Amino acid sequence: GAVVSQHPSWVICKSGTSVKIECRSLDFQATTMFWYRQFPKQSLMLMATSNEGSKATYEQGVEKDKFLINHASLTLSTLTVTSAHPEDSSFYICSARTGRGGYGYTFGSGTRLTVV
Amino acid sequence: KQEVTQIPAALSVPEGENLVLNCSFTDSAIYNLQWFRQDPGKGLTSLLLIQSSQREQTSGRLNASLDKSSGRSTLYIAASQPGDSATYLCAVTKYNTDKLIFGTGTRLQVFP
Numbered sequence: 223g224a225v226v227s228q229h230p231s232w233v234i235c236k237s238g239t240s241v242k243i244e245c246r247s248l249d250f251q252a253t254t255m256f257w258y259r260q261f262p263k264q265s266l267m268l269m270a271t272s273n274e275g276s277k278a279t280y281e282q283g284v285e286k287d288k289f290l291i292n293h294a295s296l297t298l299s300t301l302t303v304t305s306a307h308p309e310d311s312s313f314y315i316c317s318a319r320t321g322r323g324g325y326g327y328t329f330g331s332g333t334r335l336t337v338v
Numbered sequence: 339k340q341e342v343t344q345i346p347a348a349l350s351v352p353e354g355e356n357l358v359l360n361c362s363f364t365d366s367a368i369y370n371l372q373w374f375r376q377d378p379g380k381g382l383t384s385l386l387l388i389q390s391s392q393r394e395q396t397s398g399r400l401n402a403s404l405d406k407s408s409g410r411s412t413l414y415i416a417a418s419q420p421g422d423s424a425t426y427l428c429a430v431t432k433y434n435t436d437k438l439i440f441g442t443g444t445r446l447q448v449f450p
Contacts, residue, residue, distance in 0.1 A: 228381070254436060265342075265427060265440040266382075315381055319436055327372075327438065329381035 224250045224320045228330025235306055235337055243301045243333045245316035251296035252318035257289075260313040260332075272299045306337040340365045342430055342441035350447040357415040359444045361428035366406050368430045372438070373402050373413050376425045385426075386413070418448045 225248040235241050245255060253274050258266040270286075272278040272293035280286045288310075290302040299318075303310055314333045320326040341364045351357060361371070370389045374382040386395045386402040388411070394403040401414040411428055425445045429438040 226381075256437070258440075263443075263445070265442050266438075268437055268439075271437070313379070317382075317438075327384065329383075331381040332379065334379060 224318070224326075224328040226252070226316060226318050226328045226330045228316055228333060230333055231331060232334040233336070235335070237307055237337055238305055240302055240304045241306055241335060243303075243314055243316075243335075245299050245301075245318070245330050247297045247318050247328075250318075250320060252299070252320075253296060254319045255293060255299040256317040256319070256327075257291060257299075257301050258315045258317065260315060262313075266315060269301075303335065306335070308337045311335055311337045340368075340430065340432060340439045342428060342439055344426075344428060344441040344444050346444060347442065348445040348447075350449065351418060353418060353420060353448055353450050355418050355448075357418050357446070359413040359415070359426055359446070361411040361413070361441050363409045363411075363430050363439075363441075365432070366409050367433055368406065369433045369435075371402075371404055371411050371428060371430050373400075373411075374427045374429065376427060376443075378425075382427065415446075418446075420448050420450055423447045 227246045255272045257269045260266045269284045270278045270280045272291045274293045278291035293299040316330040345360045372387045373385045388395050388404040399416040404411045425443045427443045428441040
């Protein structure tokens with residue numbers, strides 16, 4: 223079945239530095255990927271939708287200059303948290319659409335980001 | 339704005355019990371509803387998907403129902419096992435969009 227590989231699984235960084243998270247579709251082409259963040263004991267909140275070869279669409283309240291999304295190929299989307307602060311500490315998960323109309327999503331295994 | 343709520347937020351039961359997890363959504367104009375499982379610190383695994391025209395779906399010990407008009411879905415887990423311990427999330431998809439709107443989740447613990 224469709225597999226999305228997400229790396230790193232966890233990362234600790236200092237305040238003010240940038241962190242890049244990668245999501246790769248291993249055996250299919252992902253024209254659309256979704257990025258979510260999840261705070262402890264809370265649900266997933268959609269941050270942005272990335273489409274291959276075009277600019278990402280950000281949800282209301284998400285700073286596009288802080289969370290840079292690049293979807294340069296059909297198998298790779300990246301999320302860069304720029305100038306990270308402790309409040310950015312969260313669990314970030316990507317998802318690739320493998321079907322139409324909300325049917326068929328494959329999720330990455332998530333990245334635990336801790337900013338100290 | 340679509341809001342998805344799950345009750346209860348947490349549940350702890352002994353092995354063997356039959357369980358019902360609830361999901362409610364405020365906007366009935368949905369394309370489908372899905373139930374996911376999330377293990378601690380992991381991504382999501384899709385369990386069941388119900389199209390808006392369907393009323394239920396079954397997979398093994400899992401049965402999910404959908405009442406779109408009332409904005410409700412239930413996930414029924416039969417003969418629960420410790421391996422069922424996880425967080426269960428429901429998510430709806432609105433027409434003409436691929437976005438999943440997730441519920442608040444139910445943290446389930448099944449003890450031996």
